[in-house]
Amino acid sequence: MKKVEFIKLYDQYAPRIYRYISLKLNSTHDSEDLTSEAFFRFWDKFGRKKKKVDYPQALLYQIAGNLVIDFYRKKARRTEVNMDPQDSVLRQIQGNVDLNRDVNLAGDLARVKTALGKIRPEYQDILIWRYLDDFSIKEMAQILEKSPGSVRILVHRALNSLKKEL
C-alpha cells in the first residue's frame, strides 16, 4: 500500500475507529492511545508489503477489536485508580451536542453507551457498523463472510438485545 494511500485511510477512518474503540472503553486517553496503536500496527503488518489490501477498513476494525481485548486482559491483572468513568466520555459527547437541547439528552447518551456496553461484543460491532459507521448490509456481509440474510438477522437480534438494556 502506498504511503499516501495510508494517510488517506487514516483521515477517512480514524474518527470511526476512535469511536468504535471509545464505545468499548471508558477513558479518552486510552481510546486515543489504542486508536493510534491500531494504525501503527496496520502499517507494520500490511502497509509495508507490496500486496494490495482488499478491505483495509475491515482489517483496521479487526486490529482495533483485538487491541480492546488485550487492553481488558491487561487491566484485569492490575488495579487501577478509578476515575469517574463516564466523565470524560460524557464531556466529549456534550461538547458536540447542541447545548440548547434538553440536558437530559446528555444523560441519555451516557445511558445508551452503557447499554451498548452490556450487550455481546459481536452485537455491539454489528450495531456500530450498521448505524454509526453506515456500512451497508452487503458490505458487512462481504467483510464478515456471511450471507446478507444472516447479517440482517444479526442486526435484528442485536437491536433487540440493546432494547432490553435500555
Add this chain to the structure above:
Amino acid sequence: METIDQLKQLKNLHPSQEWLDATRYQLASRVFDEEKRSFWQWLKEPQFGALVFCVLLILVGGPWLLVKASETSLPGELLYSVKKVSENIQTSMASEETKSNLQVGFADRRLQELNKMADNSSAPVDTDEAEAEKVKQVVESFRNNLADASAYVGKASKDQAIVIARKTQKIKDELDKTKEGLALAELQTELAEAEEQIDAINYQILAALMDDEELSGPVSTSTDSTSTDEEIIIFLEDVGVEVVTTSTGEIIEVKKVEVEQSTEPAAEEVSESEE
C-alpha cells in the same frame, strides 16, 4: 424505531481535532521516514556489526581453536578423533593439485606422533598390547597417507612438487629416528616399505619437475633412491632452494634462497661417513 434513533445519537462521539492532527503527524513521520531507514541503513548500524562479529567469532573461532588444539594430540587422547576428522575434511575439500602435498604433510604428522608416543611410553612398546595396537594404527595411517600422496602427485603443480619434495626429504630423515624408537619387529618391515613409497613419490616428483625442462633422454628406469635424491637436489638448487647437505649428499636442511646466488653445499653436520 426508537432504539435506532437513540443508538444513532452515539454518532456524536468524535476525537479531538488536536489529537487527530498530532497522530496524523506521528504516523506520517513514521511512514515516510522509513524510506531513509532502509535495510541498508540497518546493516550499517554498529549493533549489527557487533552481532555479525560475535557470530563469526563463535562460528569460525570455535572450530578453528578446536582443530588447532587437536593438532598435537596423540592416539588415545580425546582430541585425536577431532584431528582425524579434520584431516578427512581437509582431504575432501582439497583440490586435486594440493591433495598430494596435503597427504605428505599428514604423513609427516604421523611420524611426529610415532616419535612422541615412543618418547612417552615408559615400557618397551612390544610389551604393552594396547599401546602396540595404537602404534600399528598410526603406522597404517602413515602408509595410507603416503599412498594417497603418491596417487595424486601427478596432478601437483610445479610449485607444489617442490614443496612436496622438501617434505619427503624431511620424512625420510625422521624415518630413521622413528625406526630406532619403535622396537617392534613387524613395524620395521612396514617402515622399510614406507621408505620405498617415499622414493616412488620422489621419482614421480622429479619426473614432474623435469617435465617443463627439455632435458633430453628418458629418465633412467633403474633409478635407485640415491640418484633420485641427488637429482632432486640439483633441480631444487636451480629453482632457488638451497639444500644443506653433508658431503655425501644427504639432505639435512632445505632452505629457500635467492635464485641468483650460487649455492654451495655447506656441511652443517658431518655424519660418520668419510670425506
